[in-house]
Amino acid sequence: MARRPLLDFEKPLVELEEQIEQIRQLAKDSEVDVSQQLLQLETLAARRREDIFSALTPSQKIQVARHPQRPSTLDYIQVITEEWLELHGDRRGFDDRALVGGVGRIGDQAVVLLGQQKGRDTKENVARNFGMASPGGYRKAMRLMDHADRFRLPIISFIDTPGAYAGVLAEEQGQGEAIAVNLREMFRLRVPIIATVIGEGGSGGALGIGVADRLLMFEHSVYTVASPEACASILWRDAAKAPAAAAALKITAADLLQLGVIDAVLSEPSGGNHWSPVQAAQTLRAALLEQLEDLGRLRESELLNQRYEKFRRMGRFIEAGATDSSLST
Amino acid sequence: MSLFDWFADRRKATPVVRATQDVEDGDGLWSKCPECSLVVYRKDLIANASVCSGCGHHHRLDSSARLLLMADEGSFEPIDRDLAPTDPLAFKDRRSYADRILDSQSSTGLRDAVVTGFGRLDGMPLALGVMDFRFMGGSMGSVVGEKLTRLIEAATERRVPVVIVCASGGARMQEGMLSLMQMAKVSGALQRHRQAELLYIPLLTHPTTGGVTASFAMLGDLILAEPKALIGFAGRRVIEQTLREKLPDGFQTAEYLQDHGFIDHIVPRTRLKATLSSLLRLHGCGLAVAA
Numbered sequence: 118m119a120r121r122p123l124l125d126f127e128k129p130l131v132e133l134e135e136q137i138e139q140i141r142q143l144a145k146d147s148e149v150d151v152s153q154q155l156l157q158l159e160t161l162a163a164r165r166r167e168d169i170f171s172a173l174t175p176s177q178k179i180q181v182a183r184h185p186q187r188p189s190t191l192d193y194i195q196v197i198t199e200e201w202l203e204l205h206g207d208r209r210g211f212d213d214r215a216l217v218g219g220v221g222r223i224g225d226q227a228v229v230l231l232g233q234q235k236g237r238d239t240k241e242n243v244a245r246n247f248g249m250a251s252p253g254g255y256r257k258a259m260r261l262m263d264h265a266d267r268f269r270l271p272i273i274s275f276i277d278t279p280g281a282y283a284g285v286l287a288e289e290q291g292q293g294e295a296i297a298v299n300l301r302e303m304f305r306l307r308v309p310i311i312a313t314v315i316g317e318g319g320s321g322g323a324l325g326i327g328v329a330d331r332l333l334m335f336e337h338s339v340y341t342v343a344s345p346e347a348c349a350s351i352l353w354r355d356a357a358k359a360p361a362a363a364a365a366l367k368i369t370a371a372d373l374l375q376l377g378v379i380d381a382v383l384s385e386p387s388g389g390n391h392w393s394p395v396q397a398a399q400t401l402r403a404a405l406l407e408q409l410e411d412l413g414r415l416r417e418s419e420l421l422n423q424r425y426e427k428f429r430r431m432g433r434f435i436e437a438g439a440t441d442s443s444l445s446t
Numbered sequence: 447m448s449l450f451d452w453f454a455d456r457r458k459a460t461p462v463v464r465a466t467q468d469v470e471d472g473d474g475l476w477s478k479c480p481e482c483s484l485v486v487y488r489k490d491l492i493a494n495a496s497v498c499s500g501c502g503h504h505h506r507l508d509s510s511a512r513l514l515l516m517a518d519e520g521s522f523e524p525i526d527r528d529l530a531p532t533d534p535l536a537f538k539d540r541r542s543y544a545d546r547i548l549d550s551q552s553s554t555g556l557r558d559a560v561v562t563g564f565g566r567l568d569g570m571p572l573a574l575g576v577m578d579f580r581f582m583g584g585s586m587g588s589v590v591g592e593k594l595t596r597l598i599e600a601a602t603e604r605r606v607p608v609v610i611v612c613a614s615g616g617a618r619m620q621e622g623m624l625s626l627m628q629m630a631k632v633s634g635a636l637q638r639h640r641q642a643e644l645l646y647i648p649l650l651t652h653p654t655t656g657g658v659t660a661s662f663a664m665l666g667d668l669i670l671a672e673p674k675a676l677i678g679f680a681g682r683r684v685i686e687q688t689l690r691e692k693l694p695d696g697f698q699t700a701e702y703l704q705d706h707g708f709i710d711h712i713v714p715r716t717r718l719k720a721t722l723s724s725l726l727r728l729h730g731c732g733l734a735v736a737a
Contacts, residue, residue, distance in 0.1 A: 283685050284685060287679070288680065288698060291707075293679035294708055297662070301640070301665055302637070305641075320617075321626070321629065321660040321661075327630075342626040343617070366535070366622045367535050367623065376622070378624070437529075
């Protein structure tokens with residue numbers, strides 16, 4: 118198995134990893150049976166990793182969520198579908214490679230799948246614009262979702278973006294309008310919509326494909342109203358306060374479950390999804406199948422009403438005479 | 447060039463100390479335009495819809511002044527006035543969110559950053575939402591989202607058009623993801639209003655940015671804006687700093703958005719009521735029956 122780059126908080130593991138590697142080399146060159154020691158060390162390493170990953174701070178989770186080897190939208194699609202064909206273009210002159218989509222099948226269920234796509238290295242990331250979709254990307258997503266509605270295919274959406282692209286061209290082409298239209302129109306679609314935050318959910322750019330009947334989130338994924346870096350520089354006037362902002366903004370899956378923003382947390386293999394992508398994909402596939410079956414039982418009007426009510430309930434405020442927050446989940 | 451323009455140019459060229467005082471702050475008898483430094487009698491400025499008679503600069507309006515300009519006299523009935531913000535995340539940056547709320551409440555007399563209600567415009571019934579930039583930059587948290595949603599739902603029920611005056615820096619970070627979700631909530635209510643084939647007109651005023659632009663500001667059947675208003679999704683600084691792109695002239699102004707096809711009409715404030723009245727009439731809103 119290829120060594121993965123370690124995150125800074127994984128440093129306690131470095132020494133163990135090195136020892137394991139050394140013993141492996143020794144075993145290769147000699148006749149000595151080291152399987153016992155190897156097993157011991159590997160167990161210890163696994164336990165350490167478990168300890169570290171069960172106590173990640175919000176800003177550490179951001180690092181995991183942004184890990185270059187964290188499985189991406191296309192990685193998951195390839196593993197969880199039995200058939201899959203990518204579809205291109207917004208039909209207005211553009212095909213955004215930062216937002217991919219197509220038709221496929223999970224188990225017996227034909228679906229439309231779409232999501233933001235990040236790259237693994239600099240070259241890929243330039244082609245994918247770091248997973249930051251342009252207005253054309255959101256319009257392509259809307260076109261695919263309309264297609265899903267027309268042919269009654271459930272929509273599976275994967276959220277993994279630092280945010281919608283913020284550039285001159287994006288403004289010129291109406292980034293705000295493109296996202297806004299998706300938010301409104303997703304309430305109209307007569308098919309089940311399941312969205313999963315697989316990595317980073319960056320603000321409006323994430324929500325633009327995230328108005329779903331069920332919103333799932335991997336354990337170490339994050340979903341933010343504004344990037345902690347931006348938030349820190351605006352509210353703290355100091356970008357170095359990003360870890361404090363990350364904690365204050367409540368961006369983890371556990372926090373968002375409690376706030377009623379998401380519906381379920383998908384657990385990750387020890388060390389995060391990049392340590393065992395196949396296991397992560399199996400978890401995701403099982404969760405999607407379960408939700409598809411669940412939502413498939415609803416009549417069209419029930420589905421639309423429940424989606425509306427789900428978002429209708431979000432928010433906390435005080436009403437006259439009340440002493441504490443009234444609405445929540 | 448008219449003589450008047452010549453004077454206007456002279457005023458711009460004269461190196462006077464720039465006034466920081468805008469109409470909304472200070473109680474002096476006189477007001478100095480921050481754009482052209484023209485000093486006018488405050489009463490005259492207000493009589494001209496807070497538009498500078500020298501350069502046409504649109505001074506910022508608070509929600510009550512805006513309502514006076516738009517709704518028929520005495521017709522506006524506010525709803526949900528008692529809805530107030532709470533602090534769901536116990537958020538604290540350099541100051542606590544709770545303190546910021548109290549400050550904004552005492553300086554504006556409002557509970558949060560939007561006033562909603564029903565009124566009439568040239569006799570035609572309509573639902574009106576007016577954001578108030580003075581309250582934490584008009585940012586959208588749970589209260590703004592909830593009040594607008596209730597307004598739109600009630601308008602759908604009563605079958606009346608909705609007009610929302612936008613003025614906002616975007617989502618309110620202090621309420622975290624609950625703020626982001628207000629974008630979806632309000633958009634959902636607009637979807638139902640739209641399905642009912644009712645008219646929705648947002649008026650974009652200075653500034654309209656971020657999560658408000660990416661939701662109800664851009665969802666109008668018809669979209670109006672005030673001259674020179676800053677309207678955009680991403681902040682100028684973000685685009686400049688992180689992407690090192692040079693910004694074109696007039697970038698993210700109402701005029702720029704109109705040139706690129708995202709705004710139907712730029713309306714000087716002095717023509718606002720007449721323009722809305724005409725649009726409502728043309729869309730049959732004069733025939734609507736008030737509940």
